Every structure is written in C-alpha cells, then in structure tokens.
Amino acid sequence: MSDLTKLTLAGALEGLADKTFSSRELTEAFISAIEAANPQLNAYVVQTPEKALEMADTSDARRANGGVGKLDGAPLGIKDLYCTKGVRTTACSSILGEFTPTYESTVTQNLWDEGAVMLGKLNMDEFAMGSSNETSTFGPVANPWRRNDGANATLTPGGSSGGSASAVAADLCLAATASDTGGSIRQPAAFTGTVGIKPTYGRASRYGIVAFASSLDQAGPIAKTVEDAAILLESMCSHDEKDSTSLPVETPNWRSELARPIKGMKIGIPKEYRLDGMPEEIEALWTKGTEWLKAQGAEIVDVSLPHTRYALPAYYIVAPAEASSNLARYDGMRYGARVSGDDLTATYEGTRASGFGAEVQRRLMIGTYVLSSGYYDAYYLRAQKVRTKILQDFQQVFNEVDALLTPATPSAAFAYGERSDDPVAMYLNDVFTVTANLAGLPGISVPAALDKQGLPLGLQVIGKALDEAACFRVAAAIEQAAGFVAKPERWW
C-alpha cells in the first residue's frame, strides 16, 4: 500500500468511505510517522497513540454498521491551546505544569462528534505569543522545509501555530487545529506551504481554548489543501452558548463553494500592503496572483486602506492589555505549578516569574503598563479608536470589492534566532495578517510559489465578515493557477 500519510484529508475520507483502508491502518501509519519524525521536528508535545487507536477502532466499528460522521476515522493533530479532556493541555507554558483538563473545548468536541481521531497535542509559542515557536516551554519546532543553499540551517515553521503547520507539512496528521490572534494560523501556513484560514470572529467557539486576547482570538484549521481547510473548518464552527461572542449563525457548506468560478468577482489590491524593503520575490508573487485572478475573469481594483500601518502598534496595545487581564488567573492557587514564597504576594510573584517565559512576561508588563492609572486614555483607549478606523477602512473598500488579495507574510521562513533579539522585528511578521484580527474579518493563506531559496511563499485573501465563502473561492482559484505541489525533501 502507498504511504497513507501523504493523503489529503479529502482523499483519506474517500479511501475510508470506499473501505480501501481502515481508520486503524491510517492511524497506525501516522503513529509510526510521528514516532520517527518527532525527535527532529518536535511538532507534538503530547502523543496519544493508544487513544488514537481506540478512537480509530470505534470509527471502524461505526463504519461497519453504517452511520458515520463527516470526519469519521480521520487522524488529526490538536494545537495545545485546546483543552482536551484527560490529555495534558498547557498552552506550552510551564505555569500550567501538568494541567489535565476535566472538560473538552467546544471545537474539539465538534471534531470528535464527527468521528475524528486525535493523534496528540501540537507545539506552539507559549500562550500563542510568538511568531517563530521559539517561546514554547517544550522547545522550538523545526520547519520541514530547508533552504537550498546546502547549509541545512533549521528554520522556524512560524508561530504561534508552528507545531500545527510543521505536522501538516511533514505528513504527521491529515490536518490540524490552530488558532489566530494576530496571524498565528496564516503566517505558519505561509512558512510551511500549507493552507490556513482564520474565520470571522465569532464563527468558532472560544470555549475551552486557553485565552490570550479574547477580542482577537479565533480558532481555525491548517491543512494541506483549500478543500481540506474547508472540510475541517465546517466541522470546527458552531454556535455555542458557552461563548457569549459566538455568533448565532448557520455554518455554510464551504466545500461546495470551491468549484464556483471567480468570474465577475471584484478583487481589491490594497496599496498600503506594498512595504518599503519588501523582498522583490514577494512583490512579484503578489503581481502574479493578481494576474492569475484576472485570467480567471475577476476584476482587479486598486484600493486604499489608509490606516494599515497603525494596525500592528494598535495590536501591541490591545493584545497585551487583554492578555494581562486573561493571564491574571495563573496565580498558582487552583491549578498549575506553585512556587511558595514568604508571603502570599511573594508566592504569586515567584510562581509567575518562574512559570511564564520571557516573551509572555514582557507582554504582561506592557499590558499592565498601558492599562495602568494615568496611561489608559493615552494607550488603550486610543488603540481601540484606531481599531475603529481600521474597521471603517475595510467597510469602505468592501462596498466596492468582494475580497482583498495581499501577501501573507513579509518574508519566507527564517532561521532560529534570526529575529529573536529585537521584539519589534519579530512582531513585524504579522504586518499583513493582524489587520483581519483587529477588524474580525476572515483571512486565508494559500501557498503560491517557492522563492529562490526553495522556500514556500503564501498569498492571503481577506473577505467580508461572514464571507469565508469568498476567501475559499479565491484561494481555490489561486491554488489551481499556482499548481503548488512542492513538498519538503525529507531529512528528518
């Protein structure tokens, strides 16, 4: 039998339906692949082979009796940000110690309800704060892609969903859950030649997902193809009473949108996404993407989003502010690791100093500072007003166009340590993605080409609120035109 791990999610579901192979066979193939690859890639922080085989056997039994779910028997990886009942969940932070949830996140429950199989928990930046996976307490994840210069430098898969992206790119799961607060799905997808979508804020429940910045956090998938991303996102989304910001809307059938031609669609090209010093190859790819869409009958419209450059600085007020409030709960009293001090305050301070990594501490202090007495108006209130301006920019252009096309990232994957000296340089990774979070809009990253160094580059499509369908249609058109089939050469 050919290597089952190389299948797409759609292909695997077909093979399972045809009984070409069983879920047990498929799951066993992934378990062996993970065992062999994980020492090098470090994509999984918890492996659950026994649970996976048990779920696979149950799925096979269900299939024998008829009555299967949409994902029945499909082995998936789960970002460590999602609470999984009985399986350690730490958001890759030491402060959660050996925390083992006694409940399940709504998104993962939706997947299990459709028959999916869990292979384990995927590595990520601590509390999803990072763009390179270097802040994980379990060590960084390796990108399966390497530069073609023969130096074999280990590259980052991006972050924060680096484990998800690496696992999908290296065929260590059919697809994975991820999450996106400022670009944490789309940037790693772009760095690894995979597809990632952040849906509209409120599409997927945040219940049971460890909170970072609640007004920005949104769940979504990383997958091998646009179709796979549509399949997984359909099952992840639902209205959920346990999340007050969950939207009471039906989840559309996005998979059926993919074949719809883009002829007649109006695609905006926002001029502010053309940055000084942006690599020529990214600029060229963006132009190529525009031509692909034009060739398929879309109308290209130059548009302006004048407040784009203020998105990242506004984000670095809003996100740390919300994080400083959300992460106040980690005090060593009710769960996680406690470091005892001379008095209660010393216990809190010692617990948090030893439990949080450097980047998390930095952001908590920024958040506390911008919310502190005397600074609130100057920073937080101003940032929330700028956020309104950013949303208004989008609302205005969406009167004219159906979707926007932009680069996904300002560079290809970089090596460990190349950006970690300067926090602001690291933050700039999210310059093209963060706007969609601030405005709550759906955004998809789709691989479109390899650069001169042999590394994948992605394009991003941003849609109107609740119009993921447009994102999927345009992304499918790009995928088809790009014919991106490259896979990393196996070295692990």
Place this chain on the structure above:
Amino acid sequence: MSVTKDDVKKVARLSRIAVDEARLEELAGELNGILGWIEQLNEVDIEGVEPMTSVVETNLPMRDDVVSDGDKVDDILGNSPKAEDGFFVVPRSVE
C-alpha cells in the same frame, strides 16, 4: 514618555511577576523600544471616533438566570497544587 527602572519595578509588582534588580535596566530598554514604536499611533486623528467594543455587530445574548451546571468538586480540585476536604489550600493571606 520614557519608562524608567522604577516604572519597570512598579509594573512588575502590578503584574505580580518577580523581577531581579539586575534585569530592570534591560527590561526598561525593551519596554521603551516597544512603547516608542507604539507612539506612532499619536499621528492618527481620532477626534470623534468611538472606541471599538465589538468587531462584529451583535447583541450579547441573554439567558435564563438558572443553575445549569455544578456538582463538580472533584473536577474543579483535580488540578490543584494543594487541596484538602473539598477545598483549595492556599498560603495564609491574613496575618
């Protein structure tokens, strides 16, 4: 606005994060770098603009004020660093 060592000390205290005296200088530098970069927001004309409170126009849902969950003492204490007789055990907080 420039963050001093004393400001870092104060913010660290408010954040309940112990910071060694030796690291204060370095942290002040980092925070100043980030806050300096953020200052560019001052260029934006925000006169008469409402601060964002929700990205998607929606009303917060109401629900009946009834108990819908509970009786989960073991679940709740399951991950505690220290628990006894159905309670969390915490350090003395009142002298």
